[in-house]
Amino acid sequence: MTFKLLIALIVLAITTTSLYHSLKALPQGLAFDGKEQPLINPRLLIDRTLHFGNEEPRLDQEIFAEIFDMIANAQHFVLVDMFLFNDSRADGSRQIPLARQLTDALIARKGAHPGMDIIVISDPINTVYGGTTSLHFQQLRQAGIPVVETRLGPLRDSNPAWSGLWRVCCQWTGNSASAGWLPNALGEKPVTLRSYLALPNFKANHRKTLVVDSADGFTGLVTSANPHDGSSRHSNIGLRFGGPAVADLLRTERAVLAMSGADTAAVDNALGSLPDSGSGSPDTIRIITESAIRAAARDIIGTAAPGDRLDLAIFYLSHRSLLNALKEAHERGVDIRVLLDANNDAFGLKKSGIPNRQAAMELNRAGITVRWCHTEGEQCHTKLLVRRDSNGSAQLLLGSANFSRRNLDDLNLETSAHVRSDSNSDTVLKASGFFEEQWRHGPGDVPVMSLPYEAWADESRLRYWQYRLMEATGLSTF
Incomplete structure (x- = not known):
């Protein structure tokens, strides 16, 4: 009887823990729904890989070239928040050492200006949740640049079937970067069993953002690209901008620092010199994170009218409410095209095609035109929704977030930008031109x-x- 009672108490503890951490309040500052700010000095940035039969693929990349330029011209402040920041790579393909290049760029700027505030935020996946070390993080810290590995525990649990047990049995045990004995699926150094037990929690700081100051004021960047060697051939998109929206972007990053127990003084000082509002552009940008991205996507799709066009290019499409919204928009007479990654490749490994091939089947049966990015080992990693209305107005939604439950339901940390403009603006023309190029076929x-x-x-x-x-x-x- 005592044994049965003990088992019942353990099950109760795991169940209640799972329920609580799946439903608990979000940390302050998450699900940020920024107000519309003037879009100042926008620059849309594109990475793409072009295949020419048997020839070596051509990499046309703009995003990290812009990032390195922004860092090189920073005066007093740099904040980088990047999900994958490591040099793991797949064998047998041309790749760029983005992790090394970003590390060197930050250290060089700190060396040139020792008093500069430089902050790096990343996800603990880069150290396999404490089971190994990151040479890049070590070198940054030795150069006086704090590296904050995001504390994921305060986030809601996205895999409650495992995370309840994890929180009761395993998260308290700690980890060791020197006691690894198991093969590392994400790198070369061995890792601990605890690292593998942490993986099925399936949560992450998935953001990709940058804020710098310069002689021309503060500038922000939101992107889908990672400083990760294995990701360097992926197609991606990003947006650089200035003005008061940069303050909103910085506020979203302050929330991550606070959630992780890190020092926010440098960010607070930067915010003190940034405007809260401004004018000067008829186009607007709104910084949004987590579930606010889902709300924006649903509004963009849900308010499209007959004669309007929706073009979606995305790495993962699986969220039920957005799939239903696309089908409903098609039924209303909205012209819709969906371009998906086939979910076939992941850094040298083959994938099952879930969820995109299943989402594609559903859309295809509903009459929506679906095509696949032509990839050869790389990923179609872009997250871009373009809406062009019959009256000439246009909207863009781009950033880190896939259209999936984990990315949009307050489980991962995500950042996107929602732009309102017109179909003939440079930003929209480049975004729609990119989609048209990616849609191109023989x-x-x-x-x-x-x-x-x-x-x-x-x-x-x-x-x-x-x-x-x-x-x-x-x-x-x-």
């Missing part, structure tokens, strides 16, 4: 950028319901 088009739905179609009902179960329960990485 015959006669070189390079071929996309493939028809049939190329990666998966009509399996079993895998469809597997996707639905994974999306609903959190038993997935998307």
